Amino acid sequence: MIGRLRGLLAEKQPPHLMVEAGGVGYELEMPLSSLYRLPAIGEPVTLYTHLVVREDAHLLYGFAERRERELFRELIRLNGVGPKLALALMSALEVDDLVRCVQQDDLKSLTRVPGVGKKTAERLLVELRDRFTAWETQPGVIALALEPTRSAPVSSAESDAVSALTTLGFKPAEAARAVAAVLEDGLSSEELIRRALKGMA
Structure with a gap:
């Protein structure tokens, strides 16, 4: 398992990026909430990672903080939630917003996420409620500073x-x-x- 990656940010094409470490370019996917905080191209970066091994591919997912990776792992443990849906949830809803949705049974906000219908949202609320009870007792779980990195604009x-x-x-x-x-x-x-x-x- 690749747990952490440190190197230079070589490419950034949301939600994909490449980190060069030891002469090897690692392709990753990230939730946009993590990607906002990345430095500029060519700058050093350290990411927490999760590797998904499939028959046809090895997929590496990156996160700016350890707790974001923990949330991703909690989500993909849920029935019917794969990496793609987990990334969509973490991109459309910041961590504190996702916790709030669960706390307040906010079905409407969840169903705005692509790929999340009413039945899926209802199941997520039920299954995440117990899991988030433990998370909420740990300091900093919803205190993520999501300030965007203002890199040089490109024409595209x-x-x-x-x-x-x-x-x-x-x-x-x-x-x-x-x-x-x-x-x-x-x-x-x-x-x-x-x-x-x-x-x-």
Whole structure:
């Protein structure tokens, strides 16, 4: 199991990235809540990781903090929740928001996440309630500082943002509208994604 990865951030194409360590480029997927806090391309980065081994692929998932990885592992233990849905949940809802949804039985917020229907949301609320009881007693579980990294904007920031949202499961037209609604000159793709997700929530 690859538990932690330290190297240089070589590529960043939400929700995908590549970290170069020891001459090897590791491809990872991250929830957008983690990706917002990454440094600029070429800067050193340390990520907590979770490796999923399938018959046709070895998939590596990265997280900015250990607790984010723990949440990911809790989610994929649930019946019917795979890595893709777990990433969608952690991208559309920050950790404190997800905890709040469970505490308040907020079905509406959960069903806004791509791939989460009413029945899935109801089951998530029931199964996560007991698991989050233990989490809430541990300090810092919902105190994540999700300040976006303001890296240099690129000409394809809008396209990258729409592509990232589509990868998460949003319909292309819905993703394009959400990004267009928050589009401003000089914003990075990460900031556009963050604002678009906030607007859709």
